[in-house]
Amino acid sequence: MGQQQLLLLVLGIVIVGLAVVVGIQAFDENMKKSNADALVNDGVRIASEAQAWKLKPAAFGGGADTGATVFTTLTLEKLGYETDDADNGDCAEGEYGNANGCFGVVGSPTNFIITGTNTDIGNQVTVSITGTKSSEITTTVADL
Numbered sequence: 001m002g003q004q005q006l007l008l009l010v011l012g013i014v015i016v017g018l019a020v021v022v023g024i025q026a027f028d029e030n031m032k033k034s035n036a037d038a039l040v041n042d043g044v045r046i047a048s049e050a051q052a053w054k055l056k057p058a059a060f061g062g063g064a065d066t067g068a069t070v071f072t073t074l075t076l077e078k079l080g081y082e083t084d085d086a087d088n089g090d091c092a093e094g095e096y097g098n099a100n101g102c103f104g105v106v107g108s109p110t111n112f113i114i115t116g117t118n119t120d121i122g123n124q125v126t127v128s129i130t131g132t133k134s135s136e137i138t139t140t141v142a143d144l
Helices: 002-055 068-073
Strands: 096-098 101-107 112-118 123-129 137-143
Touching: 002 068, 002 101, 002 112, 002 123, 002 137, 068 101
Parallel strands: none
Antiparallel strands: 096 101, 101 112, 112 123, 123 137
16 A cells, blocks of 8 residues: 555655646747737837828828838837837847847838747747838748
């Protein structure tokens, strides 16, 4: 009877240990997915603000929809984001940072690209704008 109780105790400890390991892995995967979703949300918000800026008249601080080349002059500062603030954490100069990650932008004559990165979790999101319609925003999620 003593050996049987000892065997059940060991078996119970092994099962609890496995359950803890599986739970930790599930939490990590959920955290990574949640962060990727938050990066996409922030990137799309910045993209929407870029589209609104492009359509806004120059007299009001916008790009005045001067054609596709207007995105080459657009920066995060023009959209109202602090890029040299102490709250940016480990973000590079010229990048906007928040709790979800760091965001940088690159404008070209044909599109405007927002890259959101969280190196701690290993997520990278790219949001690309080719015009001022909602259908002209595309997103890509990748692992670092």
